[in-house]
Amino acid sequence: MKNKLKVLRAEHDMTQQDLAQAVEVSRQTINAIEKGKxxxxxVxxxxxxxxxxxxxxxxxxxxD
Amino acid sequence: MKNKLKVLRAEHDMTQQDLAQAVEVSRQTINAIEKGKxxxxxVxxxxxxxxxxxxxxxxxxxxD
DNA sequence: TTTTCATGTAAAGTTTGCTTGACATTAATT
DNA sequence: AATTAATGTCAAGCAAACTTTACATGAAAA
Structure with a gap:
């Protein structure tokens, strides 16, 4: 699964930390998803x- | 989280088993999701x- | 009435999403 | 050069998604 998180985050000028807080997960979770882990x-x-x-x-x- | 699986399944005349096979999960998984478990x-x-x-x-x- | 089919449910186990804590690296400030 | 901010990553642990096996129920069909 690919995603556009990093780009959208850049467009909104948000750090991984900012985004993590906005959606109520840990920074590591955002990082892992961006990195495709x-x-x-x-939800x-x-x-x-x-x-x-x-x-x-x-x-x-x-x-697929 | 609510969902419309049961209705759509009925509209498409599919059993839980049919649907399970179509999306490659177990019948119990479909049942649990329909039941909100x-x-x-x-994916x-x-x-x-x-x-x-x-x-x-x-x-x-x-x-929320 | 007996068999069959669709559904519901439960227990035990595996995998995956997510947590906290910690540390390394790289880029930007001072 | 030293500090700070952002990112990357690892390890241990918990919780949620999903599996298999198994059994019970109700409805429909033979």
Whole structure:
């Protein structure tokens, strides 16, 4: 699964820490997701989607 | 988190078993999600979304 | 009525998402 | 050159997603 977190974070001028706080997870979780270590839960994906006002599918790209 | 799986399944005339096979999880997983026992992973939500051709957000309703 | 099918549920185990704490590295300030 | 801010990463642990096996129930069909 690929994602556009790093770019959106840059566009919104946020640090990983800022984003982590905004969606109520740890900084390490944001870092791990950006680095592709694991996928976010559905709830976290929804929080990020709402924050950045982007569809989940545009934020996270899953190709089988 | 609420969801519309049961209804969509009915509309598509599928059993829990059918749906489970279509998205490659166990029948119990589908049942548990329908019953609200836990939320699907992001990948599973995406598979269901694609199968039923509905946005994740319309399939799964999360209200803080 | 007996068999079959769809659903519900439970227990035990594995994997994955996420936590805290800690430390290393790199880039930007002072 | 020294400090600070942002990022990367690791380890140990907990919680949630998902598995298999198994059994119970109700509805439909033979």
């Amino acid at each position: 694991f996928d976010p839960s559905l 976290l994906a929804m929080k990020l989607s709402r924050l950045f006002k982007e569809d989940i599918e545009t934020l996270f790209i899953y190709e | 836990f939320d699907p992973s992001l 599973l939500a995406m598979k269901l979304s694609r199968l039923f051709k509905e946005d994740i957000e319309t399939l799964f309703i999360y209200e």
